[in-house]
Amino acid sequence: MKFSILYILVLFVSLSNPSSASDTTFNVLSFGAIGNGVTNSTQAFLDAWSAACGSASSTLIYVPKGRYLLGSMILNGGCKSPGITIMIDGTLVAPVDYHALGSYWLSFLGVSGVSIIGGALDAKGSALWACKAPASMESHNPCPDGATSLSFTNSNNITIKGLMSLNSQLYHIVINSCQNVAVEGVTTIAAGDSPNTDGIHVQLSSYVQITNCIIKTGDDCISIGPGTENLWIEHVICGPGHGISIGSLGKDLKERGVKNVTAKQTIFVGSQNGLRIKSWARPSSGFVQGIRFLGAIMKDVQNPILIDQNYCPHNISCPEQASGVRISDVLYQGIRGTSATPVAIKFDCSVKNPCMGIRLQNVDLAYLQTEMTQSFCANAVGKVLGLIRPNSCL
Ligand SMILES: *[C@@H]1O[C@H](CO)[C@@H](O)[C@H](O)[C@H]1NC(C)=O
Ligand SMILES: *[C@@H]1O[C@H](CO)[C@@H](O)[C@H](O)[C@H]1NC(C)=O
Ligand SMILES: *[C@@H]1O[C@H](CO)[C@@H](O)[C@H](O)[C@H]1NC(C)=O
Ligand SMILES: *[C@@H]1O[C@H](CO)[C@@H](O)[C@H](O)[C@H]1NC(C)=O
Numbered sequence: 217m218k219f220s221i222l223y224i225l226v227l228f229v230s231l232s233n234p235s236s237a238s239d240t241t242f243n244v245l246s247f248g249a250i251g252n253g254v255t256n257s258t259q260a261f262l263d264a265w266s267a268a269c270g271s272a273s274s275t276l277i278y279v280p281k282g283r284y285l286l287g288s289m290i291l292n293g294g295c296k297s298p299g300i301t302i303m304i305d306g307t308l309v310a311p312v313d314y315h316a317l318g319s320y321w322l323s324f325l326g327v328s329g330v331s332i333i334g335g336a337l338d339a340k341g342s343a344l345w346a347c348k349a350p351a352s353m354e355s356h357n358p359c360p361d362g363a364t365s366l367s368f369t370n371s372n373n374i375t376i377k378g379l380m381s382l383n384s385q386l387y388h389i390v391i392n393s394c395q396n397v398a399v400e401g402v403t404t405i406a407a408g409d410s411p412n413t414d415g416i417h418v419q420l421s422s423y424v425q426i427t428n429c430i431i432k433t434g435d436d437c438i439s440i441g442p443g444t445e446n447l448w449i450e451h452v453i454c455g456p457g458h459g460i461s462i463g464s465l466g467k468d469l470k471e472r473g474v475k476n477v478t479a480k481q482t483i484f485v486g487s488q489n490g491l492r493i494k495s496w497a498r499p500s501s502g503f504v505q506g507i508r509f510l511g512a513i514m515k516d517v518q519n520p521i522l523i524d525q526n527y528c529p530h531n532i533s534c535p536e537q538a539s540g541v542r543i544s545d546v547l548y549q550g551i552r553g554t555s556a557t558p559v560a561i562k563f564d565c566s567v568k569n570p571c572m573g574i575r576l577q578n579v580d581l582a583y584l585q586t587e588m589t590q591s592f593c594a595n596a597v598g599k600v601l602g603l604i605r606p607n608s609c610l
Pocket of ligand 2 (some may be wrong): 328329372373396
């Protein structure tokens with residue numbers, strides 16, 4: 217008897233004061249959001265964000281099951297709250313008219329300690345992809361570039377976990393000028409021929425981790441831009457898509473380099489590229505240094521291992537056709553599977569700045585399951601350790 221009274225008392229206290237046990241909760245429904253797929257809930261979400269941001273304690277913004285129509289939103293930092301978790305059981309839906317969003321959809325600026333847990337984003341990009349399709353270009357007004365679905369800029373200590381991003385108009389997720397970001401268990405899905413729908417783009421950021429993600433999209437699965445340092449990628453499945461790509465780099469004369477990138481235990485299925493480094497054939501101060509590709513499985517990948525420093529679409533604005541980007545210390549270890557083309561390894565480096573310190577260790581790539589593959593080298597210096605198929609040209 218004594219025990220049960222105590223138990224009831226404890227239960228009563230914990231129910232009446234949830235913030236003592238966890239965060240202060242803000243349910244978007246109490247700010248007027250309606251999850252019926254057609255009511256514009258933008259203002260309700262912005263109001264929930266303001267309330268959470270202004271709270272002195274750690275906060276939880278809760279989005280229950282349902283489909284919430286949202287226009288472009290900027291979620292600004294400068295919050296009192298030391299940590300804001302956005303827990304999503306529903307789907308956030310973009311307007312059908314692709315002109316409505318501009319260049320971003322859900323954009324976090326200058327936030328710290330923000331986590332997005334669960335949920336789905338449906339950006340409804342297919343109408344814009346159709347507009348951009350070469351066959352339809354003439355019959356339409358110029359198509360807008362489209363919006364990135366989710367972006368973090370100038371932000372720290374960010375987690376994105378268990379999110380599903382569908383049919384982005386442009387990039388699915390962008391991490392720009394951030395530190396300490398974990399992207400975990402995220403799935404992105406867009407058509408294999410959808411233009412510029414990169415899965416996760418990272419630039420000017422350090423200590424970003426991308427783990428246990430599945431990326432099926434029309435452009436790079438992960439694209440790594442200038443100023444990326446200490447990036448860790450592990451257990452990522454890519455395809456369709458253009459692979460994990462460092463670059464394009466070196467478009468600008470003055471550009472920050474890419475340093476210390478690890479991509480471990482990756483799988484590529486029918487993708488255009490596997491592990492790629494790509495730079496413009498233009499003068500640049502950029503560099504790529506300390507890259508480790510550890511353990512990859514390729515299934516019918518067109519270019520499993522590729523360095524392309526001669527990127528210059530239509531030969532416009534590449535005065536000397538030589539890249540200024542200096543590539544050094546790149547390890548490919550334990551890369552196996554099948555190439556969909558005869559050339560499984562291609563190092564097409566800059567005539568002005570040869571690739572240095574390329575290492576191939578235990579690489580085994582076949583063409584059409586059984587045929588021998590070839591490798592191609594131009595201006596590449598390095599060495600081979602262990603078994604290599606195709607024969608190395610280093
Ligand atoms: C939704 O509401 C926001 C602000 O409340 C407004 O700026 C936006 O244009 C609306 N979007 C649509 C698609 O109606
Ligand atoms: C980020 O998290 C680390 C470790 O939890 C903490 O020391 C640091 O102050 C945080 N930075 C910001 C800007 O919140
Ligand atoms: C490289 O980055 C990883 C995180 O991805 C970090 O743990 C490691 O210390 C970095 N190494 C150097 C030499 O900076
Ligand atoms: C671009 O220029 C290079 C070198 O000048 C030449 O080999 C190549 O054929 C040109 N490509 C196109 C598409 O014009």
